Amino acid sequence: MSNSAEASIDHGHHEEYTSTGIPHKKLCMWAFLASDCMFFGTLISTHLVYRRTSPESLDVTQFFDIPLTSFSTFVLLASSLLMALAVSSMHKANLKMTRWTLFGVIFCGLIFLGCQVYEFTHFVRAYGLTLNSHIFGSTFYVLTGTHGVHVSLGVMWLIAWLIYSFTGKMGPEHAIDIEVAGLYWHFVDIVWVIIFPVVYLVEYIL
Amino acid sequence: MSHNPLTALVEENKRYFTFFNVSIALILITGAEIAIIEMPTGWVFNLTVLGILSGVKFFCVVVWFMHLRWDKSLCWILFVIGLVIAVGTFTALNIILMGDHLMPTQEQIE
Numbered sequence: 001m002s003n004s005a006e007a008s009i010d011h012g013h014h015e016e017y018t019s020t021g022i023p024h025k026k027l028c029m030w031a032f033l034a035s036d037c038m039f040f041g042t043l044i045s046t047h048l049v050y051r052r053t054s055p056e057s058l059d060v061t062q063f064f065d066i067p068l069t070s071f072s073t074f075v076l077l078a079s080s081l082l083m084a085l086a087v088s089s090m091h092k093a094n095l096k097m098t099r100w101t102l103f104g105v106i107f108c109g110l111i112f113l114g115c116q117v118y119e120f121t122h123f124v125r126a127y128g129l130t131l132n133s134h135i136f137g138s139t140f141y142v143l144t145g146t147h148g149v150h151v152s153l154g155v156m157w158l159i160a161w162l163i164y165s166f167t168g169k170m171g172p173e174h175a176i177d178i179e180v181a182g183l184y185w186h187f188v189d190i191v192w193v194i195i196f197p198v199v200y201l202v203e204y205i206l
Numbered sequence: 207m208s209h210n211p212l213t214a215l216v217e218e219n220k221r222y223f224t225f226f227n228v229s230i231a232l233i234l235i236t237g238a239e240i241a242i243i244e245m246p247t248g249w250v251f252n253l254t255v256l257g258i259l260s261g262v263k264f265f266c267v268v269v270w271f272m273h274l275r276w277d278k279s280l281c282w283i284l285f286v287i288g289l290v291i292a293v294g295t296f297t298a299l300n301i302i303l304m305g306d307h308l309m310p311t312q313e314q315i316e
Contacts, residue, residue: 019278030281045299053303072238074233084271088225091218109292119267129260179273186272190264197239197260204243205252 029180033187036150040191043146044198045138054135060203063127065119072115073196079108080189083182090178095165098178102162109155113141116148139197147195149190157181217276226268258268 016024019123076202086101120141129137158181231299243254269275274282 022277024252026277027284030284034284037285038295041295042299048296049299049303066240067244070236073236077229077232077236078265080232080271084225087273088218088222090316092215119223120295145217178257183272186267189271190267193239193260193263193267196236197256200301201239201243201256202253205249205256 002144017059023176025176025180026035026183029183033183036187038148040143040194043139043143044194047143047199050139055132058134058136062134063123063129064200066200066204068115068119069116069196069200072194074110075108075111076117076189076192079112082108083185087175087179088181089174093172095170099162101164102158102165102178106155106158106162109158113148113151113155116151118142120145143199144195146150147188147191150191152187155182157184174185221270222275224270228266232263232266235259235266 018024018027020027022030027127082101082104086105087102089095089097123137129140131138131141161170161178161181162176164174239256242255242259245252268285274285
């Protein structure tokens, strides 16, 4: 094993641990994710409640594009795999592999965002569905838009790390930073894992 | 994670292949989710299966991709607290606000 790999794997020496034995950054991220869980929980609840109690009926299956949304879902799942590989590569001090996988995650994130922008634009132009036109539009755009903002922030965060990796300053001590960014990215993925069936697929069942 | 560099590297290599297996499982489950909406098996069955499949996907990502399987239990506890409050809010709102008494009457619709 190379010295750099050993140094990276023994990353415990570089991290600041809380009294719980968990690094500060990781503990903070888990606390943030727990709060974000509640945030999305209320947004999803609001969407479902209004979807059922709204006096104006709207057959959204007429304008949902399941093949496109399924494609976005697969892209986001692929990005999650790449993110897990990026974290793994960073722990093994394989900077080249980390860069490629981070690039892959960013690329997948941008494709996802592109699909979302296309979907929103299509809904507005072809069906006139805006934030104000229908209660479904309000809850749908707020929920999926908030998720999109999370994806955008994740992409920006990862772009920053990708750029930083070319400065020559990125070392084994940054493994925890990539891991924390990875936690955030995977959370964005699991939120979509819930949104996809609850917002899109359920409409075809009920 | 172990602080022994060699053990940690071996563990990391094992995880590498686990990530691929989990990913394949996630893709297959997503395919099944999409297929279920076309099944003529009734909405109760379809909705139940969809819920179970989504739950499995959710926990696959949390357990393996987010490393909770290998992390300290406090991370689990923190996340589950948020999750329980989210699910509790969801359940409470659905019980309170989705009763038939809140459904619009025909007159209101008209």
